[in-house]
Amino acid sequence: xxxxxxxxETRLVLEKFVERPTxxxxxxxxxxxxxxxxxxxxxxxxxxxxxxxxxxxxxxxEDGVPPRHTYRLTPNGLEYARTHLAEARPPFMVRQPAFxxx
Amino acid sequence: MRQMLETHLRQAATVLLxxxxxxxxxxxxxWGRAMRGEINHVExxxxxxxxxxxxxxxxxxxxxxxxxxxxxxxxxxxxxxxxFAKSISLRKAALVTGGACVLAALLFFAAPPFRQxxxxxxxxYQIASGNIQPGFEALAKRAEIRHDPEGLAxxxxxxxxxxxxxxxxxxxxxxxxxxxxxxxxxxxxxPGLSEIGQWVEKLERWDPQNALFHLITAESIEQAHFRRGVxxxxxxxxxxxxxSAMLGAFQSPRFDDYxxxxxxxxxxxxxxxxxYDPFEVQSREQxxxxxxxxxxxxxxxxxxxxxxxxxEARGDRKGGRDEYWTVARFGQLIDSQGRADFEHWAGxxxxxxxxxxxxxxxxxxxxxxxxxxxxxxxxxFDPVKGEHAGFPGESAFGLDxxxxxxxxxxxxxxxxxxxxxxxxxxxxxxxxxxxxGARPAARSAKPVATMVxxxxxxxxxxxxxxxxxxxxxxxxxxxxxxxxxxxSQTRDLGFFLNxxxxxxxxxxxxxxxxxxxxxxxxxxxxxYFWTGVTLLGLIGLVLILLRHFLGHPPSGGVQRSxxxx
Numbered sequence: 001x002x003x004x005x006x007x008x009e010t011r012l013v014l015e016k017f018v019e020r021p022t023x024x025x026x027x028x029x030x031x032x033x034x035x036x037x038x039x040x041x042x043x044x045x046x047x048x049x050x051x052x053x054x055x056x057x058x059x060x061x062e063d064g065v066p067p068r069h070t071y072r073l074t075p076n077g078l079e080y081a082r083t084h085l086a087e088a089r090p091p092f093m094v095r096q097p098a099f100x101x102x
Numbered sequence: 103m104r105q106m107l108e109t110h111l112r113q114a115a116t117v118l119l120x121x122x123x124x125x126x127x128x129x130x131x132x133w134g135r136a137m138r139g140e141i142n143h144v145e146x147x148x149x150x151x152x153x154x155x156x157x158x159x160x161x162x163x164x165x166x167x168x169x170x171x172x173x174x175x176x177x178x179x180x181x182x183x184x185x186f187a188k189s190i191s192l193r194k195a196a197l198v199t200g201g202a203c204v205l206a207a208l209l210f211f212a213a214p215p216f217r218q219x220x221x222x223x224x225x226x227y228q229i230a231s232g233n234i235q236p237g238f239e240a241l242a243k244r245a246e247i248r249h250d251p252e253g254l255a256x257x258x259x260x261x262x263x264x265x266x267x268x269x270x271x272x273x274x275x276x277x278x279x280x281x282x283x284x285x286x287x288x289x290x291x292x293p294g295l296s297e298i299g300q301w302v303e304k305l306e307r308w309d310p311q312n313a314l315f316h317l318i319t320a321e322s323i324e325q326a327h328f329r330r331g332v333x334x335x336x337x338x339x340x341x342x343x344x345x346s347a348m349l350g351a352f353q354s355p356r357f358d359d360y361x362x363x364x365x366x367x368x369x370x371x372x373x374x375x376x377x378y379d380p381f382e383v384q385s386r387e388q389x390x391x392x393x394x395x396x397x398x399x400x401x402x403x404x405x406x407x408x409x410x411x412x413x414e415a416r417g418d419r420k421g422g423r424d425e426y427w428t429v430a431r432f433g434q435l436i437d438s439q440g441r442a443d444f445e446h447w448a449g450x451x452x453x454x455x456x457x458x459x460x461x462x463x464x465x466x467x468x469x470x471x472x473x474x475x476x477x478x479x480x481x482x483f484d485p486v487k488g489e490h491a492g493f494p495g496e497s498a499f500g501l502d503x504x505x506x507x508x509x510x511x512x513x514x515x516x517x518x519x520x521x522x523x524x525x526x527x528x529x530x531x532x533x534x535x536x537x538x539g540a541r542p543a544a545r546s547a548k549p550v551a552t553m554v555x556x557x558x559x560x561x562x563x564x565x566x567x568x569x570x571x572x573x574x575x576x577x578x579x580x581x582x583x584x585x586x587x588x589x590s591q592t593r594d595l596g597f598f599l600n601x602x603x604x605x606x607x608x609x610x611x612x613x614x615x616x617x618x619x620x621x622x623x624x625x626x627x628x629x630y631f632w633t634g635v636t637l638l639g640l641i642g643l644v645l646i647l648l649r650h651f652l653g654h655p656p657s658g659g660v661q662r663s664x665x666x667x
């Protein structure tokens with residue numbers, strides 16, 4: 001079976017979900033903590049939800065303001081994230097200063 | 103004020119996302135609403151705009167994907183294509199579509215009209231070498247190797263260099279004496295050649311009643327007065343010889359410019375050598391009756407008309423009218439037996455001059471009916487107001503259409519080059535980004551490169567279709583002219599080809615001015631100009647690419663900004 005590929009951006013999103021697995025997170029909040037723009041973040045969320053790794057719900061807000069979508073990992077998603085995040089650290093997480101002699 | 107601007111910007115962001123939601127596939131719209139729901143919470147109005155642009159691009163991509171793969175349900179991923187590989191199937195669909203467009207565009211090159219159209223489209227960039235007849239020069243060499251008299255004859259007739267034309271004409275006639283008429287066509291164009299006297303003698307023996315040879319002799323005498331840019335008045339003997347030659351022309355019963363033979367030569371030689379360059383093959387002005395022949399005829403006609411008026415004034419009405427009729431008959435001869443537009447115009451102009459004199463003569467003689475007839479004929483053949491007026495501006499398509507079509511063809515050709523270049527560059531980036539161990543910058547450039555491939559490929563196909571459809575009518579005219587000797591609409595082709603020699607929107611005067619400013623009339627200026635522009639463009643592109651690929655540190659070397667997706 002073909003091994004699914006995970007992009008560095010997806011890994012970053014999964015990491016943020018794993019940090020607080022029970023919390024519902026807003027899209028803009030995720031964008032701020034991951035540094036991903038909406039054009040990158042939402043396709044990842046859409047794919048995670050499509051594979052039932054992520055659940056979403058609408059949250060009503062004050063009158064006149066549109067409701068907000070919130071997200072958190074499903075139990076499957078949490079297991080998947082923990083397994084895959086433990087397998088390999090993404091290259092950009094290895095913090096090795098440039099021009100370091102020691 | 104600032105708050106108002108902020109409100110407007112947020113409204114604009116909302117409108118943008120709502121518009122994107124409208125075009126998004128139904129199962130993606132909830133995600134669009136989710137992005138819209140966040141706009142009010144994004145800090146800063148410009149950040150809200152950026153948020154909306156990002157969200158709208160996601161929805162637009164899904165809308166585009168649903169067009170290519172209608173049944174895919176709006177999701178960017180299929181399970182077996184790599185679970186978290188970003189937009190893999192969308193990228194594949196875009197690349198397949200782009201590849202199909204490029205292939206379809208390349209298939210156009212299999213069509214001869216398209217190949218010819220492409221060469222015509224790039225003409226403004228090719229005038230540069232200074233050699234305006236490279237095709238005929240190459241053809242002459244091939245014809246010499248093959249010892250092909252017809253090939254040599256065609257080159258002799260068309261090449262602009264007088265000495266080379268004379269040499270090829272001599273060689274053609276040596277190989278095939280039936281091509282003797284080539285001397286007449288070459289001699290008419292180059293009356294200053296030293297061989298003219300010898301050639302005319304042979305031609306007069308071969309075709310004794312043709313007025314053309316007398317016109318060649320007369321022009322040859324005229325040329326003798328004009329040496330190295332200095333005009334010297336003719337001697338009495340020269341003037342007498344010139345008048346004698348012109349009288350011979352005016353009294354000749356036949357006029358044959360041999361252009362029908364040239365057309366026949368075209369029909370046989372051009373396909374034999376596959377020489378389908380419309381610029382060189384269709385340059386008919388090179389072989390038409392030169393202006394000098396008309397100037398000689400007009401000058402001699404005026405002499406005859408004055409002589410007729412003098413005779414009439416002295417009471418010799420018959421002698422006077424005979425002079426007028428001599429001019430009128432010569433005009434009829436040129437008009438009825440010539441093949442070129444200029445010849446018809448010259449013939450009718452001479453007739454109009456003669457009929458005006460005949461009208462005045464009949465009026466004086468009291469024959470009003472005859473005067474009315476000559477008046478009608480003079481008006482009919484008037485070069486300014488008559489039926490044949492307007493030379494050489496008439497055209498079936500119209501001058502504006504020719505100019506517009508030329509611009510469309512030139513722009514389409516340029517766009518084909520541009521889009522093809524973009525496809526090549528973007529494909530190279532995609533290949534570089536897909537290799538194992540590719541730089542992160544190359545990997546992150548893949549989505550943009552995919553979009554560039556797709557849009558450039560579509561542009562390439564569109565430009566190719568436009569070029570083909572716009573040029574196709576001219577290709578038919580060219581084929582008809584070359585293979586059947588047909589002259590209908592060749593004027594349209596001529597106008598069109600003339601317009602394609604300069605860039606759209608740039609007046610030929612600008613070319614002449616630039617040329618004279620820097621190179622004193624040398625056509626090489628254009629070559630250096632466009633080479634410089636192209637080189638600067640290429641250097642700029644290379645610098646951008648270098649900055650893109652080398653400007654980012656390797657992923658393992660320093661911390662990578664997480665903001666780069």
